[in-house]
Amino acid sequence: MKTQTVNGAELAYVDAGAGRPVVLVHGFPLDHSMWNAQIDALSEDYRVIAPDLRGFGRSGVSEGTVTMQQFADDLAGLLCALQVDEPVVLCGLSMGGYVAWQFWRQHGWRLRGLILCDTRAVSDTPEAAAARREMAQRVLREGPAPLVAQMMPRLFAPSTAQDQPELVESLRGVMLKTDPRGIAAAARGMAERPEMVSQLNQIECPALVIVGELDAISTAEEMRAIARAIPHARLVEIAGCGHMSPLERPAEVSAAMREFLGGLA
């Protein structure tokens, strides 16, 4: 991986292939490696930039709270540092989608299109936000294990967990290795993220919405509503798949992304 210092943080990123730029933003508490299949599939025809957000993977850690806007500003700063001046397609999964909304709000002129995978447009309820903050404290005291134990059962479709245990174990490994300070900062940032439902109808760029039919975190019903609200959105539902669609069904997700990217002006 390469590194760049952006907004005071050292960001590690993959920069593969050549052509129109596509940026892949991972979920929580993961790193760029969740996109390995898409990096391979898309870098044949596109320049694929897949960072570890600050606090995750090999990137530097900031303590306290890191907002979704800060992550979005980091992405814009990284593009600037890499001298990517043409518009990008930004693709985010779950927390990566929360970052994508903020990128659209603050850096929309940089967008050719959006790909929203298994994400949500609502903000946290007060109870959910309080639970996140409590979990952030617990992770700082005990390490990532309690969070990982809470999240794991909701990440994959039951059939994936049964048929591909090595996939589940490797993701567990990524989560357990994540710096507790990075986890806590992003959890607090997610707790204060703004709602986006009321702004979806203002998104003018083309969007692809991808959801696993059995996603237990960002449900298919919720993502159908997101696709209906964005004026130029296409929905792809992946049958029998859970929250981690790019990992659970890499070929289907890559094919949907390629089709969307190929159709952009």
Ligand code: MLT
């Ligand atoms: C994710 O996959 O990024 C998380 O489930 C997002 C969240 O906790 O809201």
